[in-house]
Amino acid sequence: MNNFQSIAWHDGRVRMLDQRKLPQETIYNEYTTAAEVAGAIHDMVIRGAPAIGAAAAYGLVLVPWYSEAGDVAGLRIELRAAAETLRQARPTAVNLSWAVERMMKRLDNPAIDSVEAMKRAALAEAQAIAAEDVTINKQIGANAMPLVPQGATIIHHCNTGSLATVDYGTALGIIRMAHEEGKDVFALVDETRPRLQGGRLTAYELQQYGVPFQVIVDGASGHYMRTKGVDLCVVGADRIAANGDTANKIGTYNLAVVAKETGVPFYVAAPTTTIDMTTPTGDEIEIEERPPSEVTHAGTWQITPDDTPAGNPAFDVTPSKYITAIITEKGVAYPPFKESLAALMVDKTES
Numbered sequence: 001m002n003n004f005q006s007i008a009w010h011d012g013r014v015r016m017l018d019q020r021k022l023p024q025e026t027i028y029n030e031y032t033t034a035a036e037v038a039g040a041i042h043d044m045v046i047r048g049a050p051a052i053g054a055a056a057a058y059g060l061v062l063v064p065w066y067s068e069a070g071d072v073a074g075l076r077i078e079l080r081a082a083a084e085t086l087r088q089a090r091p092t093a094v095n096l097s098w099a100v101e102r103m104m105k106r107l108d109n110p111a112i113d114s115v116e117a118m119k120r121a122a123l124a125e126a127q128a129i130a131a132e133d134v135t136i137n138k139q140i141g142a143n144a145m146p147l148v149p150q151g152a153t154i155i156h157h158c159n160t161g162s163l164a165t166v167d168y169g170t171a172l173g174i175i176r177m178a179h180e181e182g183k184d185v186f187a188l189v190d191e192t193r194p195r196l197q198g199g200r201l202t203a204y205e206l207q208q209y210g211v212p213f214q215v216i217v218d219g220a221s222g223h224y225m226r227t228k229g230v231d232l233c234v235v236g237a238d239r240i241a242a243n244g245d246t247a248n249k250i251g252t253y254n255l256a257v258v259a260k261e262t263g264v265p266f267y268v269a270a271p272t273t274t275i276d277m278t279t280p281t282g283d284e285i286e287i288e289e290r291p292p293s294e295v296t297h298a299g300t301w302q303i304t305p306d307d308t309p310a311g312n313p314a315f316d317v318t319p320s321k322y323i324t325a326i327i328t329e330k331g332v333a334y335p336p337f338k339e340s341l342a343a344l345m346v347d348k349t350e351s
Helices: 034-042 049-066 072-087 094-107 115-147 171-180 197-209 218-227 252-262 337-345
Strands: 007-010 013-017 028-031 153-156 186-190 213-216 232-235 239-241 246-249 266-269 315-318 325-328 331-333
Touching: 007 049, 007 115, 013 049, 028 034, 034 049, 034 072, 049 072, 049 094, 049 115, 072 094, 072 115, 094 115, 115 171, 115 266, 115 325, 115 331, 153 171, 153 218, 171 197, 171 232, 171 266, 186 197, 186 218, 197 213, 213 218, 218 252, 232 252, 246 252, 252 266, 252 315, 325 337, 331 337
Parallel strands: 153 186, 153 232, 186 213, 232 266, 266 325
Antiparallel strands: 007 013, 013 028, 239 246, 246 315, 325 331
């Protein structure tokens, strides 16, 4: 585990590391309502698909913890309202809705017939989701190790480490594990405009782990791949369609196209909870549009003329033809993804 935690349950409150303040300040916020948790997700106090899934789960725990409802029927009405509020906080990441659905399925059990029983069941399920995330991330890393050569130079986009998960990380977890196994890897870190998750957060994590790295501007990745020698790109995902099209932080599509052009393998690393088999292609993925001020300002400093219009999609969709493989805790899927992902998602216990 790290000396920092993205999210945890602490004395009846949800505690989150405020990632908006990093790396200058390490500040933990505490929340006591599901609406506050939804606000923290929307405002990016916490971000990263697995982390916001865990946050949503803990947000639902707060409902029975602080509800004034006198019976389970009233409590379930409150839970349904809270679940919808949490779902809408950030619509692109499927892990959020997956965690909410899992929690609600558990709490809809008729055997839970008292408020106290609801509190115990909610907390146990949320803690299970959090614990499973750590195990899954480490297995993703283990499955990726044969794909990472000794001494590899790796380009990474956005932040997918312990800050974006409950712990360890997905794509960044692969780099971390390769370093821990003595593979002498070097990371090129896209700064990731406009919120600079790479420059602020990934650089912060890599310093903690002792992984050699260099921050580069997003537009420099092609230059490094063509002239400096890059062995692979690895990114996370917020939603993967049934055909392998992948929604991830804005700029991922550009990186994948350049990687294809220069012959650099491009890997997506994500838990199977990020694979949405009900979404046929990336064209059906809703893309969150964030405030223009994130583009027109760097922090509080305005970098554009007054009244400059700005578009700010938080994600883009990388067509599957640009993806070399998708690395999950259940294994590595290769093209054609429509078949390999479907096979990966089959419950092995039913065979």
